Amino acid sequence: MTRADRADLHTLTGAYSVYALSGRELLAFERHLADCEACAQEVRELRATAAKLGMATSLTPSPVLKDDVMRRIATVRQDPPRVARSEPEFSGGGAPPRRASRGRWQNFALAACLAGAVALGGVAVWQNQQASDARDTARRSEQQVARVEAVTEVLAAPDAHSRNAKLTNGATGTVVVSHALDKAAFLASGLPKPPDGRVYQLWFSDRGTMRSAGLMDTADTGTGRGTAALLSGAVGKASGVGVTVEPAGGSKAPTTDPIGLMSFPAG
Amino acid sequence: MREPVFIGGPAPRGPNLEELLGLVARGDQNAFAALYDAVSGSVLGLTRSLLRDPAQAEEVTQEVLVEVWRTAARFEPARGSAMAWIMTLAHRRAVDRVRSAQSASDREERAALLNRTPAFDEVTEQVEARLEREQVRRCMQGLTELQRQSVTLAYYRGRTYREVAELLQLPLGTVKTRLRDGLIRLRDCMGVGA
Numbered sequence: 001m002t003r004a005d006r007a008d009l010h011t012l013t014g015a016y017s018v019y020a021l022s023g024r025e026l027l028a029f030e031r032h033l034a035d036c037e038a039c040a041q042e043v044r045e046l047r048a049t050a051a052k053l054g055m056a057t058s059l060t061p062s063p064v065l066k067d068d069v070m071r072r073i074a075t076v077r078q079d080p081p082r083v084a085r086s087e088p089e090f091s092g093g094g095a096p097p098r099r100a101s102r103g104r105w106q107n108f109a110l111a112a113c114l115a116g117a118v119a120l121g122g123v124a125v126w127q128n129q130q131a132s133d134a135r136d137t138a139r140r141s142e143q144q145v146a147r148v149e150a151v152t153e154v155l156a157a158p159d160a161h162s163r164n165a166k167l168t169n170g171a172t173g174t175v176v177v178s179h180a181l182d183k184a185a186f187l188a189s190g191l192p193k194p195p196d197g198r199v200y201q202l203w204f205s206d207r208g209t210m211r212s213a214g215l216m217d218t219a220d221t222g223t224g225r226g227t228a229a230l231l232s233g234a235v236g237k238a239s240g241v242g243v244t245v246e247p248a249g250g251s252k253a254p255t256t257d258p259i260g261l262m263s264f265p266a267g
Numbered sequence: 268m269r270e271p272v273f274i275g276g277p278a279p280r281g282p283n284l285e286e287l288l289g290l291v292a293r294g295d296q297n298a299f300a301a302l303y304d305a306v307s308g309s310v311l312g313l314t315r316s317l318l319r320d321p322a323q324a325e326e327v328t329q330e331v332l333v334e335v336w337r338t339a340a341r342f343e344p345a346r347g348s349a350m351a352w353i354m355t356l357a358h359r360r361a362v363d364r365v366r367s368a369q370s371a372s373d374r375e376e377r378a379a380l381l382n383r384t385p386a387f388d389e390v391t392e393q394v395e396a397r398l399e400r401e402q403v404r405r406c407m408q409g410l411t412e413l414q415r416q417s418v419t420l421a422y423y424r425g426r427t428y429r430e431v432a433e434l435l436q437l438p439l440g441t442v443k444t445r446l447r448d449g450l451i452r453l454r455d456c457m458g459v460g461a
Contacts, residue, residue: 014443018418018422019359044351047355048350049450050358052457053423054354055350055399057315058308058312058400059308065325066300070296073333073336077337078338078340079341
């Protein structure tokens with residue numbers, strides 16, 4: 001990218017802050033934003049400014065609206081915190097909000113079928129287990145369930161393809177990709193707990209260049225149970241997925257050799 | 268119990284939304300009710316000024332607030348205040364709705380759009396919003412005509428900056444910079460920090 005291009009991108013902070021960018025420009029700007037702290041700061045300020053423009057329009061909602069909202073939230077499961085911090089907001093979140101969905105649990109059956117078909121073995125069993133005591137689990141660990149839900153969405157995608165690999169630490173890793181959803185998931189069984197002060201970090205491989213796809217929640221590691229993670233960010237043109245062990249908090253680029261590298265299956 | 272009175276200091280301005288959002292993220296429905304009381308008027312006002320249709324505005328307001336509940340754990344204070352986060356979300360959802368419904372009749376709409384007074388003149392009725400409204404009105408007057416039109420069309424009408432350029436028949440680069448300059452001037456006028 002030339003200097004002029006960068007300057008040009010920088011002037012898009014205004015348009016970005018009021019959601020007036022779309023398509024390729026939005027993607028290009030979000031990529032730029034990830035390495036431009038000055039832009040990020042300006043976006044924060046301009047968004048706060050835009051919020052004031054919004055607040056100037058306030059109305060008094062009818063009490064019925066509050067009743068409706070309170071009734072709805074009582075049935076809506078909450079999402080877990082973001083794992084990767086650099087996840088783009090708009091290009092990734094442009095889809096309409098997902099509705100509260102008891103029905104989504106039905107996907108588990110499909111997901112489990114798919115998982116079985118591609119010989120995920122232990123992971124498939126774990127998925128079924130999750131499904132069978134879904135309600136209980138929901139109460140115990142909403143975050144974990146939401147994560148499983150996100151992974152399930154990928155597993156259940158009609159175009160989902162998967163690939164297994166033995167990781168260097170003895171665990172089995174499986175990567176599942178849906179190009180239609182532009183999402184990928186990583187599942188592992190027998191993943192040991194990472195060494196103290198270390199984490200597992202996932203990466204998309206863009207022709208050999210590693211792009212961070214977030215950290216794995218390691219709560220389930222070392223228990224012999226399955227671990228699943230939705231890779232953060234779009235698959236894009238990535239050709240595969242890598243896993244490395246990184247210092248706590250993750251790294252911008254891999255600092256160790258991967259414990260696993262899986263290329264996406266063709267098609 | 269009566270509220271303490273602060274003399275000479277800033278009056279307390281409602282609950283701390285960041286704290287409430289933290290509780291909401293842990294599933295606290297009472298905290299959510301308090302958060303709802305603090306933000307729903309602004310969310311409804313914004314969706315209403317973008318969508319015009321009261322029923323659709325209420326629908327999107329509901330969706331936004333349910334999304335706040337669902338994604339509260341994803342709020343990152345480093346990225347800005349809770350209010351900015353919620354209003355960004357509300358703006359995005361309402362604009363998505365506007366765009367999906369948008370017809371190709373932009374040309375005819377152009378005159379109408381430009382002649383409409385900005386939303387903050389029309390719909391505000393909440394007493395609490397008076398300060399914001401007056402501030403916005405005052406600061407909007409400090410913008411050039413092009414800046415004001417660019418900001419209004421993008422923010423209150425949900426147009427992309429490309430559409431704004433087309434509507435105003437201006438080069439893209441001009442709209443891009445006017446939009447940014449206008450927002451920066453508003454930021455400075457309103458004394459907004461991140």
